[in-house]
Amino acid sequence: MGIPAGQTAIITGGARGIGHGIAKRLARGGCRVILWDVDFAAFEAEVQEFTPLLTQKVDVSDYASVEAAFAEALRVAGSIEILVNNAGINGPVLPFWEYPVETWHKVRAIDLDSVFYCCRVAVPHMRAQKYGRIVNIASMAGKDGVPFISGYSAAKAGVIGFTKAIAKELAQDGVIVNAIAPAMAETGLMKEMTQAHIDAMKAKIPMGRFLQIDEVGALVAWIASPECSFTTGFVFDLSGGRTTY
Template identity: 45%
Template sequence: MGARYNLRSRRAIVTGGAGGLGRGIAQALIDAGATVELWDANAAALAEAAADLGPAASARHIDITDAAAVEIGAEAAFQSGGRIDILINNAGVLGEVKPVWETSPENFQRVLQVNLFGAYLVTRAVVGRMRAQVPRETAVSQHALRGHIVNIASIQGKEGMALAAAYSASKAGLLALTKSVAKETAKDGIIVTAITPAAAETAMAKEITAERRADILARIPMGRFVEIEEVARMVLWLSSDECSFSTGGIFDLSGGRATY
């Protein structure tokens, strides 16, 4: 039997909630007792995901690169439930798989806009409101907490990877954003962390060629991609009161590809 976390009465936002990884994370949060608001720019996939996840899930069609839309969405989310306890910045795009001299500036900028700037906008909007909400007394710590933020980065943000300059740079930036916001909110009872998974079996993995897949797989000592459920389990702990002193931490999920 795996670890059990009690997230009853907790309210969460998961960006990129219509994708496979977002759904998996949302399902884990719901199974632990939370209610989850899915944010995604794909309206059709978003509606399908919310329906699949059941009554504990709701949907908000939103482009996280639109600052005004993010502000409106964050305000509506807080008004509808009174608070947000958990934010999962999961939305992301892969971008071109090319050497940097062949890449399109427009595509490079788009990857940074979604993966980094979008995460910044959502964090900015949610953290500002999270800081003002009443702290929750926890059963596992004498220190009250206002919330948890988990950023879904990538092992490429640590190592970089050939043919993925935009994606690697965006995820490295997300790691720096995590560490900076964690320091700013450390005394507010807000825990900010990130994970660095290797490739998972998601729609993004299907965008690459067989040769690229083999290259990525060869870099992972365990010899396999990470499972969505494995990512969700780590996110679950990082979203729980059991994670009360690890703010600013970057947690590896790379099957041994990086051990720092």
């Protein structure tokens, strides 16, 4: 069954990496995709296997920018059925006692506040149409608490808590909200990490390899479909066996 052709998905941070992989997978199934990103250079540099309905330059950590972008997306698409909150940054790999305060705020704003902002603008529309699927991209770091990326770990734990809270608020409205917790995939996010940190993260994965972007797309395609009908407020695992809860 999958996502019915003609449904529209907004994917934040969709210009590259995991968000781009999710967009490609959803588009392959006939979904119309709208990409939000601050930087489309990587997207424009490659020949694409899909044509987005719309690409919008949006800073998801800025509420006014999110509000204006959603209004424009709705005007063009007519309705939005799916929201994938994927945009995120890692921030520095540092002991928390050396973590710059302004960087803490930046990581929290892009990784957590953005998820609230995007849900805040999309949910009234989804409630009105009595249908919506929201997928928040959290991280294993939000479950485990990974040393030296405390800002990221805290923000992603916040995404998990927010997902569980709003899923209950929306449980009778036809709007289903879940998160996924990926282990490490090889994307642009790695540029912010040290090699020692990357090696330590890989060593934690029992399957002994990194996550493939296609594996994220495959899981999100199901969570974002009508077939995911009795699971809400859940954190889906993509950890190669790392998760213990």
